[in-house]
Amino acid sequence: MLGGLQVAGSLAKHMVASHTTQLWKTSTKTRSTFTSTDRPTPRRGSGARAFSSSDLGWRLAGDRGSERDSPGHNLGVSNFALPLREEDVDPDPLRQFAAWFQHAASAGVREPEAAALATASAEGAPSVRMVLMKQYDERGFVFYSNYESRKGQELAANSRAALMFYWVLLGRQIRIEGGAERTTLEESAAYVRSRSRASQLSALASPQSRTIESRDVLEQRVAQLAVLHERADLPLPDAWGGFRVVPESFEFWQRREDRLHDRLRYTRRHEGRWAVQRLAP
Ligand SMILES: Cc1cc2nc3c(=O)[nH]c(=O)nc-3n(C[C@H](O)[C@H](O)[C@H](O)COP(=O)(O)O)c2cc1C
Numbered sequence: 001m002l003g004g005l006q007v008a009g010s011l012a013k014h015m016v017a018s019h020t021t022q023l024w025k026t027s028t029k030t031r032s033t034f035t036s037t038d039r040p041t042p043r044r045g046s047g048a049r050a051f052s053s054s055d056l057g058w059r060l061a062g063d064r065g066s067e068r069d070s071p072g073h074n075l076g077v078s079n080f081a082l083p084l085r086e087e088d089v090d091p092d093p094l095r096q097f098a099a100w101f102q103h104a105a106s107a108g109v110r111e112p113e114a115a116a117l118a119t120a121s122a123e124g125a126p127s128v129r130m131v132l133m134k135q136y137d138e139r140g141f142v143f144y145s146n147y148e149s150r151k152g153q154e155l156a157a158n159s160r161a162a163l164m165f166y167w168v169l170l171g172r173q174i175r176i177e178g179g180a181e182r183t184t185l186e187e188s189a190a191y192v193r194s195r196s197r198a199s200q201l202s203a204l205a206s207p208q209s210r211t212i213e214s215r216d217v218l219e220q221r222v223a224q225l226a227v228l229h230e231r232a233d234l235p236l237p238d239a240w241g242g243f244r245v246v247p248e249s250f251e252f253w254q255r256r257e258d259r260l261h262d263r264l265r266y267t268r269r270h271e272g273r274w275a276v277q278r279l280a281p
Contacts, residue, residue, distance in 0.1 A: 020137035021098070023113050081171050084254040084262035086276060093250040093266040093274055094138055097174060100252065101136075104167045117143065118162040119154040119180075127154065133163070134191065140244040141176060142183060144191050146208035148239045155180050161245050171255030176247045183242030192236055200234045201225055208239075251279070 090096040104112035111132070118128045127150060131143040141163055146152055155161060161180040166173045182188075192200060205221040212218055229235070247268070254262040261281035266274040 022135045081255045109167045116164040119151050122157040140246040142242050142244045144242045146239050149209035173253040175251040178246045178248040180243045180245045188241035203240050204237045
């Protein structure tokens with residue numbers, strides 16, 4: 001059991017049992033206060049090194065770290081960077097991600113699931129925007145969007161994608177790169193149905209990334225759809241669904257003193273194994 005935090009609890013269950021973590025059902029709990037009981041329980045019997053509080057940088061109070069090199073120095077942002085050492089990280093980058101993600105949620109990072117998503121056109125012209133990661137497991141990292149949006153069109157032409165999480169409070173960045181594929185219709189429908197009616201109406205009404213005449217036009221469209229479907233379930237928006245980024249590499253970045261940051265990159269090898277290399281900061 002990883003502790004009292006809902007996401008952490010569900011994470012523990014899913015990581016151990018079904019290996020799936022869905023954030024969209026538990027997102028209201030992600031802002032729980034960190035307590036010592038929220039720490040992950042060390043793994044047993046896997047042959048891999050277990051997590052411990054010092055491995056994962058749980059020391060939030062009392063560790064002053066470097067005051068000089070932190071962009072948040074005057075903003076109330078803590079400095080408590082602990083070393084990110086090869087011998088401490090989990091051989092499975094998904095478990096390492098889970099530990100950091102859970103820590104971010106329990107430490108009070110706002111929307112730790114917010115990530116920058118980079119895509120590129122068929123010609124290689126890049127674009128980037130924020131998305132909310134709603135689920136992750138050994139199959140990949142899922143976000144939901146409009147398939148006809150700019151990102152949707154770029155992913156249709158070029159499935160390569162990159163996600164980047166940055167938690168300034170913890171001085172941590174995680175980069176994930178891989179191919180993106182669509183989630184199944186059932187998964188997408190389940191997600192859409194989990195949203196409020198108002199949110200479903202907005203998704204139905206909004207031709208994401210297209211030019212529109214005015215905000216009024218959009219609001220009128222929402223109002224029309226609300227009347228049209230007043231007494232019925234809303235139809236599923238044709239173009240709305242999930243993408244799953246299937247990781248081929250992860251990079252964990254930890255801020256350290258005097259710019260000597262730690263960077264560990266995992267690269268997928270055969271048979272589910274990952275190679276870990278240190279990169280220069
Ligand atoms: C914190 C944050 C989270 C967001 N999450 C999503 C999301 O999960 N899905 C989505 O389609 N757009 C999301 N957006 C809006 C996108 O950043 C973007 O404006 C939109 O998807 C259109 O992007 P595109 O034109 O590149 O396709 C989010 C924006 C912010 C600031």
